[in-house]
Amino acid sequence: MxxxxxxxxxxxxxxxxxxxxxxxxxxxxxxxxxxxxxxxxxxxxxxxxxxxxxxxxxxxxxxxxxxxxxxxxxxxxxxxxxxxxxxxxxxxxxxxxxxxxxxxxxxxxxxxxxxxxxxxxxxxxxxxxxxxxxxxxxxxxxxxxxxxxxxxxxxxxxxxxxxxxxxxxxxxxxxxxxxxxxxxxxxxxxxxxxxxxxxxxxxxxxxxxxxxxxxxxxxxxxxxxxxxxxxxxxxxxxxxxxxxxxQRTTVPLTRLHDPLEQRLILFSDFDLTCTVVDSSAILAEIAILRTPKADGSDRDDPNVRKSSDLRSSWKALSSQYTEEYEQCIENILTTEESKDFDYEGLLKALEQLSEFEKRANLRVCESEVLKGLNIEDIKRAGERLILQDGCKRFFQNIVMKKEELNGDIHLLSYCWCGDLIRSAFSSGGLDVLSIHSNEFQYEESISTGEIVRKMETPLDKIQALKDILQNSPKHLSVYIGDSVGDLLCLLEADVGIVIGSSGSLRQVGSHFGVSFVPLFAGLVKKQRLLDGGASPVWKGLSGVLYTVSSWAEVHAFILGI
Incomplete structure (x- = not known):
């Protein structure tokens, strides 16, 4: 048998x-x-x-x-x-x-x-x-x-x-x-x-x-x-x-990087770049589960929050977000397509997306869906958050070699709650990561439902990245992301790595002349340039982004195997 x-x-x-x-x-x-x-x-x-x-x-x-x-x-x-x-x-x-x-x-x-x-x-x-x-x-x-x-x-x-x-x-x-x-x-x-x-x-x-x-x-x-x-x-x-x-080689990147001459600055998105599930859904689920179900005594009391009502509100917010996001992307794609890389055109187009993201966050705050979350519940959820395979190991190895590499790591995220991100990376020495995100507003460890909105849009992300790079004039920068909101940062960095298979990211990028190249193919081309004496090999705003299927590829490229 x-x-x-x-x-x-x-x-x-x-x-x-x-x-x-x-x-x-x-x-x-x-x-x-x-x-x-x-x-x-x-x-x-x-x-x-x-x-x-x-x-x-x-x-x-x-x-x-x-x-x-x-x-x-x-x-x-x-x-x-x-x-x-x-x-x-x-x-x-x-x-x-x-x-x-x-x-x-x-x-x-x-x-x-x-x-x-x-x-x-x-x-x-x-x-x-x-x-x-x-x-x-x-x-x-x-x-x-x-x-x-x-x-x-x-x-x-x-x-x-x-x-x-x-x-x-x-x-x-x-x-x-x-x-x-x-x-x-x-x-x-x-x-x-x-x-x-x-x-x-x-x-x-x-x-x-x-x-x-x-x-x-x-x-x-x-x-x-x-x-x-x-x-x-x-x-x-x-x-x-x-x-x-x-000989000099493009891989691993740390072999080409001279820590005495320049700082290695790594940036990464968080939601769906590092995580398997979007953090907004996790935070909403905690709020729903923590809200008691209505019993017979308070079923008709308008002042009592009910989990069923909260779930309905969240479902409506999610549906509206998806519908308006798709419409926003569609509007961007109706503009004239660029044959050559057009960063300024992309920047202008993403202003539309930025306004949309702000409106969506405002609706979440007004709905009070996130009101009443206990910070301890959020931290526990963060500790149990499932990260993409190889993501945590990559960051841990970077942290271990931080001094040797003269390196720094920054997470730029739309996540509503920085405490969730910090908890997700609290073990393995990753509490040294620099987190740039939104934050919950609390009263005695309980969320008020308000979000301190510091990182809402593609424009917020690119400004944060530029500010960080400005503090290190001599640097080699890498950005890892997965969505349209990451496009500006991906292009600004010396090396932009797209992880995953977001259709909207590729559509919008291609519309403005961005090329997407498998990372291995890109490395072979860069190696030819290096063999020919080119310097620097990597430079931002080239209009070329490199695609990978996993964090294992990112690790192999930057740190080696």
Whole structure:
């Protein structure tokens, strides 16, 4: 029954190999942000670094051949054994090609090439898995049954599959960003070998093999393969990180930043940039839950606040806000579209949005929906607030290196209550963050329903950012945001990073000539400029914003992996 259940789950969620890749894809993406991959894609990777890489890759290929031989011996049917044999032949063929490229690039293959620690970690991990050593255990003295041998084959292939998929993924990303003069790329012959046309087939073959070998496994055994898969991804990323780079690189940003010459100033929005849920909805829900339900004695008393009435009021306010916001964006988009970047036009258009935001906040205050909130309830809600994956870790690592980086962090937020933000970041040393937001007005720790409105509009945000930057004339600034209200700050900063997929942000930005570029593609272009001697590489008001899917990308770009 367990086998049947595992098979049914796999069928429902897709193939085993696809599920494992989907779970690890965010982390795998980080390999693209290593200095080695960015410099390779840009075409300016130093020759000594490339030579070192292909010399280390030689050890990977040899270990793959050994692992395939063991897996082939453990395979339980001719089809699986034949598939493994074909994959092994492909690696042997790659080793021959490898030898010719090694010689072409001046690596003496007659000399012993010592593997570095990151290479050793992966090759030892793979050979241990192929020997039956899983989860720190010991290899069995004797594999008793053919089924146990099949498990070893599945585990081994599970530890190899992510390498093939990762190389196919990286090859695709690099090929997409080779630039118009791709034939002059110094490493094109090597890149072509891992291009989607050549390497995707091999990746699909080993994924199909993993799916086949996994069919008869239990849920517990599939969990073992998943752990091996994820471990292999981590070890591959370590391998790319370990490639020695001496040249100047755009990634991580802290490597390009000189803390003695300039201050690193990081800005971030809060709602839906840092949080999973908008804070206004959370504050309204606290108020509603804290308001007693009407009982028989006070049902008709007009002076008694009822939770049902409060919920209705909040629902009406929310609906009105959404409707008017959409209308405001629509009005902005009816203006003449700009072919070139038009910051002044955008600034004027966002004056409309600013007036709308002020009116919306005034309605909230007049409704008294937020009246009666206890500051302790707000702080508890903040402590339990769910933040975007990787957000808190990023800020914690920045704080840890604050002195070293000569850095500073500012949160610019429309949030109605700064206490909520402070509570969300109260642990892990993040109480040092500078919070710029609105505040509740209290009487003896109970909110009056009034908001001290200090940060309501895009114009408020941009003014706060400019004031902060003015105090540090020599700086490198980064702004991370997700909405139309962040556009001015995103563009003013030296580096503007858009996280998430706000349609209105892209529509309004594009309408005024703003370009949205995936961060990895932007880094490759910037690396080419850096290789050509450009300085500074990053500069505000360029009209280009960089898009990411997660905080992991932000972390990899700014701090490294």
């Amino acid at each position: 367990e086998i049947v259940a595992a098979a049914a789950a796999a069928a429902e969620e897709g193939s085993v190999a696809r599920r494992f890749w989907n779970k690890s894809q965010k982390e795998a993406l980080l390999a693209a942000y290593t200095p080695f991959v960015v410099c390779l894609a840009a075409g300016g990777l130093e020759l000594d670094t490339f030579r070192h890489y292909i010399a280390q890759d030689f050890h990977f290929l040899k270990t793959f051949v050994q692992a395939y031989e063991i897996a082939e011996d453990c395979a339980d049917d001719e089809d699986a054994a034949s598939a493994i044999s074909e994959l092994k032949k492909a690696v042997l063929k790659e080793l021959k090609m490898h030898d010719s490229i090694v010689e072409e690039w001046g690596v003496d293959i007659t000399k012993e090439i010592i593997p570095n620690p990151a290479t050793v970690k992966y090759t030892n991990f793979l050979l241990a898995t192929a020997s039956g050593i899983v989860e720190g255990g010991k290899a069995p003295a004797k594999i008793a049954t053919p089924f146990e041998k099949t498990k070893i084959a599945a585990y081994t292939v599970g530890a190899m599959t992510p390498c093939m998929r990762l190389y196919a993924f990286l090859g695709k990303e690099i090929v997409k960003n080779l630039g118009p003069d791709e034939n002059s790329h110094p490493y094109k012959k090597w890149i072509d070998n891992y291009s989607p046309i050549n390497f995707e087939t091999a990746a699909l073959q080993i994924e199909e093999l993993l799916d086949k070998l996994s069919v008869s496994l239990t849920g517990e055994e599939l969990e073992v393969i998943e752990k091996l898969y994820l471990q292999a991804v981590k070890l591959e990323i370590e391998f790319f990180c370990a490639q020695p780079i001496s």
